[in-house]
Amino acid sequence: MFTYIMRRILYTIPVVWGVVTAVFILINVVPGDPAMIMMGQRGDPETLAKIRHDLGLDLPLHKQYINFISQLIKGDLGTSYRTNEKVADAIKDRLGATARLAMWALVLGTVIGVGAGILSAVKQYSVFDYSAMIIAIAGVSAPVFWVGLLLLLIFAYGLGWLPGAGYGDGSWRYLILPVITLGVRPGALTARLTRSCMLEVLNQDYIRTAKAKGLAGNVVVMKHALKNAMIPVVTIVGTQIASLLSGAVLTETIFAWPGIGRLSVEALIARDFPMIRGTVIFMALIFLVANLIVDISYGFFDPRIRYD
Structure with a gap:
């Protein structure tokens, strides 16, 4: 039984990796600039560039992916653009309901x-x-x-x-x-x-x-x-x-x-x-x-x- 469970857990690793990769790709091809959303309608190019730099959105796509995977391994799902709240904390707060x-x-x-x-x-x-x-x-x-x-x-x-x-x-x-x-x-x-x-x-x-x-x-x-x-x-x-x-x-x-x-x-x-x-x-x-x-x-x- 233990061997079977461990084998199943190992089988899930490539599935999780595939899901994570698919989510990352789909999110990046969706129209819309998160930095522009955070800044709102009023703002200047310098502020927009600073927000994009702070979010790591000015990095090449492969570096963004590596950073994303490394954060997931550490258990960090990122920070909400809208509320500046940790995503893991937000999910934890809503999980009970x-x-x-x-x-x-x-x-x-x-x-x-x-x-x-x-x-x-x-x-x-x-x-x-x-x-x-x-x-x-x-x-x-x-x-x-x-x-x-x-x-x-x-x-x-x-x-x-x-x-x-x-x-x-x-x-x-x-x-x-x-x-x-x-x-x-x-x-x-x-x-x-x-x-x-x-x-x-x-x-x-x-x-x-x-x-x-x-x-x-x-x-x-x-x-x-x-x-x-x-x-x-x-x-x-x-x-x-x-x-x-x-x-x-x-x-x-x-x-x-x-x-x-x-x-x-x-x-x-x-x-x-x-x-x-x-x-x-x-x-x-x-x-x-x-x-x-x-x-x-x-x-x-x-x-x-x-x-x-």
């Missing part, structure tokens, strides 16, 4: 999705099965911004039951609408995939053998079928964890949630290149770590999988 939102959205989507998928598979072709899958298809098809705006229109501005935006005092009332908005699509995907996997497993010979031995239906489903059907579900849940933790851009923007997703949007609008680079690299690292955890968890759900 994003993690809280992502955790509850994942719990909501996983619990409802797995539960609905199991019941749909057990009660195949029933009214519940058809109803649950219709709702799941709608959940997958509905854009996140449409779901968020619809919930705002009904529950915040129409009925006035819940606050429409912001973090407030951190109470659960501010969390409900963003969590539902963010959890709808993961829950719908999980429900459809769980149903499909459960139906495939329930038709296996060892399930029929377990039923023939007189085991209770819930024991057959939960102990024998579910565990073997969970590998594809774990894969999709793992990718959802990465997506949610890396910043729910649309949800956080709609509800003015002070997370990493909104931070990246603000940086993009302001052409704050260090902040854009930092958030993108952070998202890539989250995806890599989540995929590693998912791969390791396969051995728990299916003993036939070995890491030798």
